[in-house]
Amino acid sequence: MKWAVIIILGCSVAETTLGWTYHHSLNTLNWKQAREWCQTNFTDMVVIRNQSENDYLVSWLPNRTGTPYYWIGITKEHPNDSWTWIGNNSTWIGNRSWAPNEPNNNHSTEFCVEIYVNTNSNRGQWNDEKCSNEKYAVCYEAQCNATSCERGRCQEVINSTTCLCEPGFEGDRCQTPVKCPRSYQPDDGYLICSKGNGTFNTTCQFKCHGFLVIGLSEVTCEATGEWKGPRPVCSSYKQALLAVAGCGALSSFFCICFCCIKHRKRKKITQERQPEDATSPPSDVNG
Numbered sequence: 448m449k450w451a452v453i454i455i456l457g458c459s460v461a462e463t464t465l466g467w468t469y470h471h472s473l474n475t476l477n478w479k480q481a482r483e484w485c486q487t488n489f490t491d492m493v494v495i496r497n498q499s500e501n502d503y504l505v506s507w508l509p510n511r512t513g514t515p516y517y518w519i520g521i522t523k524e525h526p527n528d529s530w531t532w533i534g535n536n537s538t539w540i541g542n543r544s545w546a547p548n549e550p551n552n553n554h555s556t557e558f559c560v561e562i563y564v565n566t567n568s569n570r571g572q573w574n575d576e577k578c579s580n581e582k583y584a585v586c587y588e589a590q591c592n593a594t595s596c597e598r599g600r601c602q603e604v605i606n607s608t609t610c611l612c613e614p615g616f617e618g619d620r621c622q623t624p625v626k627c628p629r630s631y632q633p634d635d636g637y638l639i640c641s642k643g644n645g646t647f648n649t650t651c652q653f654k655c656h657g658f659l660v661i662g663l664s665e666v667t668c669e670a671t672g673e674w675k676g677p678r679p680v681c682s683s684y685k686q687a688l689l690a691v692a693g694c695g696a697l698s699s700f701f702c703i704c705f706c707c708i709k710h711r712k713r714k715k716i717t718q719e720r721q722p723e724d725a726t727s728p729p730s731d732v733n734g
């Protein structure tokens with residue numbers, strides 16, 4: 448119960464951290480200059496990963512009444528290449544990303560993309576343009592850095608960053624190894640953990656106050672926060688002695704019964720076989 452509460456708290460803390468932010472230039476630049484301006488002052492030119500990000504960006508940018516509009520970070524190098532986002536080679540393009548009749552590759556040289564931010568019906572849609580044209584730059588500033596998430600991957604969405612933790616770690620920065628419950632102890636026994644207090648990827652030994660451990664004496668804390676292996680139990684001297692005595696008594700009883708039955712059976716067989724033996728020929732007659 449306690450651990451469940453901690454896991455839930457960890458997630459909510461991660462959600463409240465601020466994610467990447469958008470910025471735009473006040474002057475127009477060609478696409479290459481615009482990207483350089485973004486890289487100098489922020490992280491890079493804006494990357495749009497899905498339609499809701501596109502809609503958010505458009506609602507955030509100031510409306511323009513006509514060209515020039517804003518450069519976005521999707522481009523290609525040759526006419527036959529596919530349109531590719533800067534950064535991670537994503538090729539995401541939504542069903543209604545391109546404005547009607549775009550991309551038209553006018554003059555076979557339009558390898559950069561602008562986004563219409565206006566009040567017309569093509570608001571928020573894209574148009575391929577010559578990279579040497581001058582437009583406003585739109586940049587993003589990442590909040591994730593090398594130290595954002597200790598044992599996980601930092602993911603940025605609009606206005607928030609989230610640490611996606613590796614299995615076995617939790618917390619807003621994935622800094623805490625998952626803990627296995629201390630209550631998991633055999634009656635009459637206790638856990639000895641060499642390190643980590645019974646956290647993920649550590650091994651603990653079971654010891655008994657009494658006599659012996661039935662089950663594995665060593666358990667490992669798994670990524671799920673559970674001990675691996677069947678729950679061991681401790682046995683006291685008394686129980687052990689009783690068990691041995693009980694076993695002994697039981698086996699002697701069975702032994703006696705077994706011998707008794709066998710003895711009777713043999714006696715019966717001998718009695719039946721005697722008259723038969725007199726008339727039958729020797730068994731190796733065909734040999």
Ligand SMILES: *[C@@H]1O[C@H](CO)[C@@H](O)[C@H](O)[C@H]1NC(C)=O
Pocket residue numbers: 534535536
């Ligand atoms: C993008 O693709 C190019 C060419 O295939 C490759 O050299 C580059 O490493 C890729 N970049 C990323 C971030 O995947």
Ligand SMILES: *[C@@H]1O[C@H](CO)[C@@H](O)[C@H](O)[C@H]1NC(C)=O
Pocket residue numbers: 496535536537
């Ligand atoms: C690029 O980033 C997007 C959004 O983060 C992700 O969905 C996509 O899988 C990434 N692509 C590659 C090739 O890494």
Ligand SMILES: *[C@@H]1O[C@H](CO)[C@@H](O)[C@H](O)[C@H]1NC(C)=O
Pocket residue numbers: 551553554
């Ligand atoms: C192609 O570009 C020329 C001049 O750059 C322009 O006059 C013409 O309308 C464009 N054609 C299309 C289909 O956009």
Ligand SMILES: *[C@@H]1O[C@H](CO)[C@@H](O)[C@H](O)[C@H]1NC(C)=O
Pocket residue numbers: 509510565566567570
């Ligand atoms: C920009 O235009 C859209 C569509 O007409 C409108 O909803 C929005 O309020 C405008 N934004 C600003 C900042 O004026």
Ligand SMILES: *[C@@H]1O[C@H](CO)[C@@H](O)[C@H](O)[C@H]1NC(C)=O
Pocket residue numbers: 464590591592593594595608
């Ligand atoms: C890295 O990002 C975290 C938030 O994710 C921030 O608190 C920290 O100051 C940043 N560190 C550096 C060196 O920028």
Ligand SMILES: *[C@@H]1O[C@H](CO)[C@@H](O)[C@H](O)[C@H]1NC(C)=O
Pocket residue numbers: 496497498499500603604605
């Ligand atoms: C689109 O991006 C937003 C913000 O980055 C994110 O919250 C949402 O989950 C994404 N949606 C899909 C379908 O990927």
Ligand SMILES: *[C@@H]1O[C@H](CO)[C@@H](O)[C@H](O)[C@H]1NC(C)=O
Pocket residue numbers: 642643644
């Ligand atoms: C184990 O937990 C105790 C109390 O919670 C703490 O004092 C001790 O430093 C911890 N040891 C390790 C190795 O984490």
Ligand SMILES: *[C@@H]1O[C@H](CO)[C@@H](O)[C@H](O)[C@H]1NC(C)=O
Pocket residue numbers: 615648
């Ligand atoms: C688990 O512990 C071993 C030895 O201490 C280490 O080599 C390994 O990287 C750890 N695994 C994880 C997922 O932390």
